[in-house]
Amino acid sequence: MLTFSSTLKSTITIGANTAQPLTVNRLGYGTMRLTGSPQIWGEPADRPQALQILKTAVEEGVNFIDTADYYGRDITNRLIAEALYPYPNNLLICTKVGATRADDKSWVPFNRPDELRISIENNLRTLKQEQISLVHFRVMPNSGIPFEESVGAMFNLQKEGKIQHVGLSNVTRAELEQGLDLGNIATVENMYGYSQRTTFDNGHGENRGGEEILDICKAHQIPLIPYFSLYTSLPANADKIMQIAQKHNVSVAQMNLAWLLHRSPMILPIPGTSSLVHLKENLQAAAVELSAEDMEFLG
Template sequence: MSTITIAQHSAQPLTVNRLGYGTMRLTGPDIWGEPADRSQALAILNKAVASGVNFLDTADYYGEDVTNRLIAEALHPYPADLVLCTKVGATRRPDKSWVPFNTPENLRTSIDNNLRTLRREQIQLVHLRLMGHGAVPLEEQLGAMFELQREGKILHVGLSNVTREELETGLQLGAIATVENMYGYAQRTTLQLPYGVNTGGEEVLDLCEQHGIPLIPFFSLVHGLPNAGDKLTGLAQQRGVTPAQLNIAWLLHRSPWILPIPGTSSLAHLQENLKATDMKLSAEEMAYLG
């Protein structure tokens, strides 16, 4: 795999292989509860890391706490090059709804919980997920994150579900290491979902490139592929690959600053996703896909 560097201008940059793994799909239905097949979930984590994946994306509100505990069970003590990235700013209610959890006190509680469940003294990268835009000022949320960074609980701070304006504001407030937005071949812009708005990656990609900030796409395989259209499906058939594999290859070719993190609860699909890193798309094929 090719590599990408997070926080390249900092004193402690992190270089990772350019296909990560998003753990959200390891939970039960509705991203809630334990996995249907716990042994396979643990096997997926071990296989991913053994295959060169050294960037794992998680959150304590997946499950809740399910993916963090699975990661620790499968991989602790962690390989030296493994980067664990978590998210704060949201929580779950017993009815499985998603709600903001983003006051400074909330964020500190979430960080402490992530440290405990991941069995770490410091988390290398934490994304502040923006929910309920405006309810708690961004300046107040990021101020709390940077305070936790100064205390040594966080190494690098990123933003998730962020608009262009919010990213510009964040860059004025401090060092933003990464951005995690929804992005895939067929779903590049903002999407309204039952639990809230997911901001697309297209509106911030050029800003990320200008500042050397990796863009980490989430939901690249969930919402995009059913509406991908004939171009992606047709080219996938011609290449003898799945649309999901072609979507990952498209992301890798779209910009060197994109770090895909496709998730799956299937060991077979994980292996398919890994093979996408070997695909080469010509300039003509990228122009055809658009």
């Protein structure tokens, strides 16, 4: 089998300012696309391939896997446990809470303290773990539950030993600053990619992207974990990224990942895919070396 593990040569530390820092390779895998498409619901179309993707990712050096119990309603968690349990000692499984799926397949808030506890207990059970290494609280705007109440519940669950590190997802700059006042924030997971530097939520008038919080992450040694990084990697006017991709003989998607890896050492991309071929292509992006001139050209 062709191996790419040697390309995953750079690492990042989660919880650098805590007594229990965790170091992982700086290209992870996001599992959302393993569920039934297009609604992220139910079993994958090709279940054997989904299991093989998880196994291959770990074999090739990926030791950070992102999941959530609301992906297909426990589908990705169960796939992870089936494919990888008992887990390698260096594997960090990160999950998210704060949302759930209704019977009509809609995404709804699930962020009251009692609901967060239910989610954590469910993740522990389906992932077959006694403690989850990293849990992101996913903000659902205008949910009716104060941000500090939900985040406070996360830190209480951490004190009970159910969570090792607490992270935030889909946050504004103000929410991240508020979170830092409440406790140690280990990571932030926001939408971010070459063509999606900032995310403006028209419905609520707030920016929830990566660019607007990257400076805070750098200052506090908080890894920024971009989601949907490949989903937004093909803008209509992609001339610059296409030129640099052609120069390095890689795809635009691979160049998007390379750009993220070079944008800041505090960025941990987690590209997701339901294709074994695309998984291997994504891993190859870690070997792309961009010059200062390349990065200046890309902007």
